[in-house]
Amino acid sequence: MIGHSRTTTLFQRCSAALQRGSYYLFPGRCVLCSALSKRPLDLCEGCEAELHLNQPACQCCALPMNSTGSTLINSVTCGKCIANPPAFTHCIAPLRYEFPINKLINGFKHHAQFSRGTVLAELLLCELTSQEILPELILSVPLHWRRQFTRGFNQAQWLSHYLGQRLAIPVDTRLLSRQKYTPAQQGLPRKQRLKNLKGAFRLNNDIKGKHIALVDDVVTTGSTTAELSQLLRKAGAKEVEIWCLARTPLEK
Numbered sequence: 001m002i003g004h005s006r007t008t009t010l011f012q013r014c015s016a017a018l019q020r021g022s023y024y025l026f027p028g029r030c031v032l033c034s035a036l037s038k039r040p041l042d043l044c045e046g047c048e049a050e051l052h053l054n055q056p057a058c059q060c061c062a063l064p065m066n067s068t069g070s071t072l073i074n075s076v077t078c079g080k081c082i083a084n085p086p087a088f089t090h091c092i093a094p095l096r097y098e099f100p101i102n103k104l105i106n107g108f109k110h111h112a113q114f115s116r117g118t119v120l121a122e123l124l125l126c127e128l129t130s131q132e133i134l135p136e137l138i139l140s141v142p143l144h145w146r147r148q149f150t151r152g153f154n155q156a157q158w159l160s161h162y163l164g165q166r167l168a169i170p171v172d173t174r175l176l177s178r179q180k181y182t183p184a185q186q187g188l189p190r191k192q193r194l195k196n197l198k199g200a201f202r203l204n205n206d207i208k209g210k211h212i213a214l215v216d217d218v219v220t221t222g223s224t225t226a227e228l229s230q231l232l233r234k235a236g237a238k239e240v241e242i243w244c245l246a247r248t249p250l251e252k
């Protein structure tokens with residue numbers, strides 16, 4: 001499989017060394033408890049240890065699963081993915097959308113707290129760098145211009161640029177656009193969600209044969225990422241994978 005090979009340039013090595021050195025000069029504070037983090041990441045080791053990692057989870061869509069009674073915790077596929085396999089190959093979601101991750105994500109998304117965004121992106125990167133083959137292009141889930149205007153920025157776009165720069169993978173945040181203003185999808189019945197998303201997105205360039213990573217901040221119902229992956233695969237993408245910060249557990 002042809003994918004993006006990981007090479008480290010001198011610039012990347014230097015910037016990594018500078019980054020490592022800078023925290024001695026400008027010690028960072030933990031974004032959760034405000035204590036001195038004492039490391040390059042603004043998250044102390046104590047708070048990191050308490051984060052809810054998304055394990056076990058569906059190996060395809062990363063839906064959080066219950067560990068009780070399951071011995072095959074690393075190779076579980078949820079019923080939804082078995083019954084209706086999605087157009088993406090897998091979803092990487094290192095964390096569960098629960099306290100305190102929801103607090104960090106909301107600060108990043110709704111209050112433009114980029115120190116939080118950086119910590120979250122670095123946690124996602126830890127997971128991504130263990131992948132053997134990385135995609136050759138990063139795309140982000142687009143926001144409708146009205147929502148982007150009121151929020152001031154697109155959090156998925158910001159994440160894409162951050163990850164693209166750290167992994168040396170090209171990013172195209174204009175390739176996908178949202179032409180339909182859709183209400184928040186959470187809490188709506190599946191049928192309604194799918195109806196809202198019909199024709200909501202547009203592809204603005206050729207992606208034939210490409211291995212793509214589609215980035216979003218949180219995958220909730222999975223309808224948006226499923227719809228976009230389908231659009232990309234239909235247009236000839238060789239492979240689509242989803243990268244997100246966190247995955248929401250099923251609503252009770």
Ligand SMILES: [Zn+2]
Nearest residue numbers: 030033044047
């Ligand atoms: Zn802390």
Ligand SMILES: [Zn+2]
Nearest residue numbers: 058061078081
């Ligand atoms: Zn699944």
